[in-house]
Amino acid sequence: MKLELNIVKYRVLCLCISALLLIPCIGALIYSTVTTHAPVKVSIDYTGGTILQYGVKQDINTDQLGILRTKLSKNGIENPEIQIINVNNDSESAIKSLISIRTKFIENGSDKDAIITNVVQSEFKDANLDQISSVGPTLGKELFTNSLVAITLALLGIICYLTIRFQFDYALAAILGLVHDVIFVCGVFSILGLISGVEVDALFVTALLTVIGFSVHDTIVVFDRVRENLRYYAKKMSFGEIINFSVNQTLARSINTSVTTLLTLFALYFFGGVTTKNFVLAMILGIAIGTYSSIFFCTVLVDIWDEKKYASIGASKKA
Amino acid sequence: MKNRIIMFWAIVAIVLVSISVLFSKPTKFGLDLVGGSRLELQAQKTATIAAITPEMMDSLTFAIKKRVNAIGVAETHVQRIGADRLLVEIPNISDLNQAKKMIGDTAELEFKKNIAKAGEPENWVSTGLTGKDLTSAAVGSSQTGQWSVDLVFNATGTKKFADLTRALVGQQMAIFFNGEKQSAPVINEPILEGRAQITGGGDGFSASQAKEMVDLLNAGALPVPATIIQENTVGPTLGSDSIKKSEVAGVIGLGLVMIFMLVYYRFPGIIADIALCIYGIILFALFKTIGVTLTLAGIAGFILSVGMAVDANILIFERTKEELRAGRTLYTAITAGFDRAFTSIFDSNMTTIITCAILYFKGTDIVKGFALTLAIGVIVSMFTAITVTKNFMLLIFGTKTLTNPWLFGLRKDEIGTAYQATESKKENAKFGVLD
Numbered sequence: 001m002k003l004e005l006n007i008v009k010y011r012v013l014c015l016c017i018s019a020l021l022l023i024p025c026i027g028a029l030i031y032s033t034v035t036t037h038a039p040v041k042v043s044i045d046y047t048g049g050t051i052l053q054y055g056v057k058q059d060i061n062t063d064q065l066g067i068l069r070t071k072l073s074k075n076g077i078e079n080p081e082i083q084i085i086n087v088n089n090d091s092e093s094a095i096k097s098l099i100s101i102r103t104k105f106i107e108n109g110s111d112k113d114a115i116i117t118n119v120v121q122s123e124f125k126d127a128n129l130d131q132i133s134s135v136g137p138t139l140g141k142e143l144f145t146n147s148l149v150a151i152t153l154a155l156l157g158i159i160c161y162l163t164i165r166f167q168f169d170y171a172l173a174a175i176l177g178l179v180h181d182v183i184f185v186c187g188v189f190s191i192l193g194l195i196s197g198v199e200v201d202a203l204f205v206t207a208l209l210t211v212i213g214f215s216v217h218d219t220i221v222v223f224d225r226v227r228e229n230l231r232y233y234a235k236k237m238s239f240g241e242i243i244n245f246s247v248n249q250t251l252a253r254s255i256n257t258s259v260t261t262l263l264t265l266f267a268l269y270f271f272g273g274v275t276t277k278n279f280v281l282a283m284i285l286g287i288a289i290g291t292y293s294s295i296f297f298c299t300v301l302v303d304i305w306d307e308k309k310y311a312s313i314g315a316s317k318k319a
Numbered sequence: 320m321k322n323r324i325i326m327f328w329a330i331v332a333i334v335l336v337s338i339s340v341l342f343s344k345p346t347k348f349g350l351d352l353v354g355g356s357r358l359e360l361q362a363q364k365t366a367t368i369a370a371i372t373p374e375m376m377d378s379l380t381f382a383i384k385k386r387v388n389a390i391g392v393a394e395t396h397v398q399r400i401g402a403d404r405l406l407v408e409i410p411n412i413s414d415l416n417q418a419k420k421m422i423g424d425t426a427e428l429e430f431k432k433n434i435a436k437a438g439e440p441e442n443w444v445s446t447g448l449t450g451k452d453l454t455s456a457a458v459g460s461s462q463t464g465q466w467s468v469d470l471v472f473n474a475t476g477t478k479k480f481a482d483l484t485r486a487l488v489g490q491q492m493a494i495f496f497n498g499e500k501q502s503a504p505v506i507n508e509p510i511l512e513g514r515a516q517i518t519g520g521g522d523g524f525s526a527s528q529a530k531e532m533v534d535l536l537n538a539g540a541l542p543v544p545a546t547i548i549q550e551n552t553v554g555p556t557l558g559s560d561s562i563k564k565s566e567v568a569g570v571i572g573l574g575l576v577m578i579f580m581l582v583y584y585r586f587p588g589i590i591a592d593i594a595l596c597i598y599g600i601i602l603f604a605l606f607k608t609i610g611v612t613l614t615l616a617g618i619a620g621f622i623l624s625v626g627m628a629v630d631a632n633i634l635i636f637e638r639t640k641e642e643l644r645a646g647r648t649l650y651t652a653i654t655a656g657f658d659r660a661f662t663s664i665f666d667s668n669m670t671t672i673i674t675c676a677i678l679y680f681k682g683t684d685i686v687k688g689f690a691l692t693l694a695i696g697v698i699v700s701m702f703t704a705i706t707v708t709k710n711f712m713l714l715i716f717g718t719k720t721l722t723n724p725w726l727f728g729l730r731k732d733e734i735g736t737a738y739q740a741t742e743s744k745k746e747n748a749k750f751g752v753l754d
């Protein structure tokens with residue numbers, strides 16, 4: 001039994017599904033921007049926070065660090081950035097390591113710092129609060145604007161290349177597919193941020209870049225098949241039939257490629273470290289939606305735009 | 320056939336060279352994966368600066384960031400801490416002493432004139448022309464072939480410099496850097512085009528001295544002097560506990576991908592898995608040779624490029640299966656599979672490479688690391704997924720007939736049944752259909 005998709009027949013349905021997926025995302029992005037001044041919940045990488053440093057008289061191993069991280073999040077300290085600092089040739093004191101914990105801004109009168117100290121001392125009895133101060137963001141505004149400029153230029157580059165190799169319609173459809181995917185991933189994180197406080201850190205930018213790369217890659221493979229089939233079958237089939245034919249021919253490949261990439265990502269999500277979980281989640285969402293959009297969104301757009309054009313070409317050829 | 324055997328040994332040679340590189344060079348890892356050094360800086364009040372304002376700290380942060388980044392492409396952190404301190408974290412791979420020198424330098428550039436009368440000791444005073452009036456600095460060479468620092472002034476700098484040189488024709492003008500006199504040339508004629516050259520006086524600059532000065536001048540002077548008050552080594556920002564787990568997870572993930580390819584594509588799957596191993600070996604050898612610093616962003620680029628490498632093989636094998644279903648001979652099916660999959664692999668990879676190039680040249684550190692590993696990965700994957708796989712497939716199957724379709728994941732009754740439409744004669748000829 002072979003799965004045969006008829007996306008041309010159900011193209012309105014396809015667009016409705018995309019709309020259904022994206023409307024809550026856009027809603028969440030707008031709602032979050034209005035209420036919290038940021039479309040997604042951003043981490044201390046962007047906002048800065050408080051740094052607490054504890055001196056400990058022993059060497060700290062990886063397992064202890066893991067236990068400390070779990071204990072802190074159980075006590076309501078979300079996404080702490082914990083680093084172990086080995087003290088260099090400090091002969092005067094017995095302090096061997098420092099534990100540096102970066103977390104959200106701790107306001108005056110809040111008991112958060114006391115909670116953290118308690119947790120640290122429950123794990124390391126001789127831990128001593130060495131310093132507590134506020135820290136600025138590691139990611140400045142200039143990184144953000146700079147990345148946006150770079151990505152915009154990259155998109156223009158993609159449009160130029162695809163216009164030369166395919167047509168402008170295809171380039172535009174590929175870019176809209178990419179925007180579709182990015183809005184979805186950002187939107188889901190916006191919703192997760194509003195509901196369960198999931199934060200977006202520096203790695204999120206990288207995850208989005210990966211999603212962009214995958215999205216375009218996936219779309220091009222389907223378009224390549226459309227281009228090839230148009231060359232062979234333009235006289236025998238309608239444009240819609242060619243689109244359907246091409247999508248079905250590349251379907252096994254589209255699914256298999258996503259499955260292989262998702263296998264790696266799921267392994268990283270379920271067995272990997274906590275600090276990269278959200279990063280991996282963003283990539284999983286992006287690859288899933290990227291596969292969806294290359295089959296059900298980009299091709300549908302091209303079908304709607306080019307259907308009439310090819311109908312007239314076909315008619316003139318027959319006449 | 321002969322060419323194929325030569326190609327096979329060439330591939331073996333490349334793999335052997337790559338393996339020797341893997342064992343002889345260390346991998347560079349970034350701050351997020353292995354940690355590095357942490358320096359704490361404190362802004363210092365001086366006679367002219369009575370209080371450290373937040374604005375001063377902002378421009379200090381900016382200047383230090385620029386300087387640390389000038390050392391290399393590796394991702395670094397510069398973060399404000401408290402009212403007057405900065406936390407600077409640099410990965411292990413960077414030269415700590417070099418970094419400390421770069422951070423501590425105030426990088427004040429001043430042009431001075433001598434107001435002492437003949438016979439008196441030199442007395443240099445400021446002319447008002449400083450490093451603030453520069454547009455850029457670059458390493459160059461002087462007429463005598465020594466290293467020099469070439470300066471380009473901005474509009475106000477050009478005007479100041481022209482006025483100064485006009486007034487000082489026949490006299491000396493000295494260039495001071497961090498309070499030290501670098502050179503004091505005699506001005507022969509007014510210089511109107513806004514360019515100047517610093518040569519290192521007596522022995523001249525070494526190449527690294529000139530480069531360091533250029534980096535510092537381009538980064539700009541520090542608004543306030545800053546001293547290093549603490550220096551430690553730090554663990555990875557992502558936490559060593561997390562990284563250890565992710566390493567295991569990554570291996571499990573790649574293993575699953577290989578098993579999937581094997582189960583779904585059978586024999587070609589084995590070849591794709593071998594090609595994937597070769598891909599990994601060549602890629603990491605290249606990373607080490609070029610000196611790529613691996614950060615998590617780079618690893619993301621790597622994962623994506625593995626996905627794309629596997630994708631190329633999936634495209635080819637799906638195409639080969641289609642051709643077999645259409646009743647072609649094994650040899651034509653394999654070559655047609657490669658030929659027809661090539662345009663889609665080429666176009667999608669070219670788009671990725673163009674994107675990476677733009678991101679690399681325009682983006683900042685995180686984006687750069689991602690773009691570099693992805694671009695190298697995609698280029699290597701074009702070699703392993705196409706050239707290597709094709710070579711192995713043809714060496715093994717050659718002109719044999721397909722006696723066991725199971726090897727390609729096909730059923731006997733599927734063969735010769737597919738393809739909805741017939742192709743034109745011309746296309747038949749192109750792909751060598753023998754029916």
